[in-house]
Amino acid sequence: MTGTGPDAPTAGSAAREGQAGPQADVPAGLDGTSTETPPVEVVVVTGLSGAGKNSAGRVMEDLGWYVVENLPPALLLPMVELGARGDVRRFAAVVDVRSRAFSSDLQEAIRVLAEAGHRPRVVYVHARDEVLVRRYESNRREHPLQGSGRLIDGITAERALLTGIAGEADLWVDTSDLNVHQLRATLENAFAREGRTPPLTATVLSFGFKYGLPLDADLVVDARFLPNPHWLPELRPHTGQDPDVRDYVLGQHDAGPFLDRYTEVLRLLIPGYRREGKRYLTLAVGCTGGKHRSVAIAEEFARRLAADGIDAVARHRDLGRE
Known part of the structure; x- marks a missing residue:
């Protein structure tokens, strides 16, 4: 699990003059005695395997968001608050079915984020079944929920698993007929407005x-x-x-x-x-x-x-x- 992006917090390379002990390693802007964190814009990118979640995450990174891939839902709030204390103001996480108890855990994690004063939004990335099948077959990969069944069985199981979070998503992105440039344009239109309220x-x-x-x-x-x-x-x-x-x-x-x-x-x-x-x-x-x-x-x-x-x-x- 790695975090990327231009806003990533970095550890201080040297202790401040006169500082000693563990405080010497506290990153700039991180007050080890403070428990309050400023609100953070949070985007959770989720959806169907093979639909382009990771591509969406790379676009968010290019737009200046701090991006973490394959983050378990339970770690959303701790990561957001850690980033906030390190001056991260825009945090994006890519979450997929490899996080077990996925749907209910993610919905609860988003609720907790909102209650903590942050601003979470969900981007749901999906595609038609025949498009997903074609993508998997071209890459000769198995679906993560396929098991011993057919590829379409894994896709169907995943759709059922995602029903709850899909219904609560703020933005649906259907990549069936989008190329990577159109995907970028869609996300730029939604998130590259430099803090202004989007129309x-x-x-x-x-x-x-x-x-x-x-x-x-x-x-x-x-x-x-x-x-x-x-x-x-x-x-x-x-x-x-x-x-x-x-x-x-x-x-x-x-x-x-x-x-x-x-x-x-x-x-x-x-x-x-x-x-x-x-x-x-x-x-x-x-x-x-x-x-x-x-x-x-x-x-x-x-x-x-x-x-x-x-x-x-x-x-x-x-x-x-x-």
């Missing part, structure tokens, strides 16, 4: 219902009530990002009223989300294949949210799968 960040995600619902969606919108450009030969090869498809979808009689009314719903919800401390909103827009209608509608929602001052981006999960 609400909205991701408008298009998807195809035939490929399944996005697990990290806060709100789901069904665009299948609109005519499908797939049945028009001149539009079928194009996507909702192309002007001809976009104009066709947005030009439908019901599209304008739908967008107007749902935008009003979002304007009602967003202040409430902010009051409750929610910082990340995922609005999923679905159609049959995630190629035409959902893409055009998602782009339009992202445009409208941005016009309202929301940090909004459109992403397209299933574009290109057909």
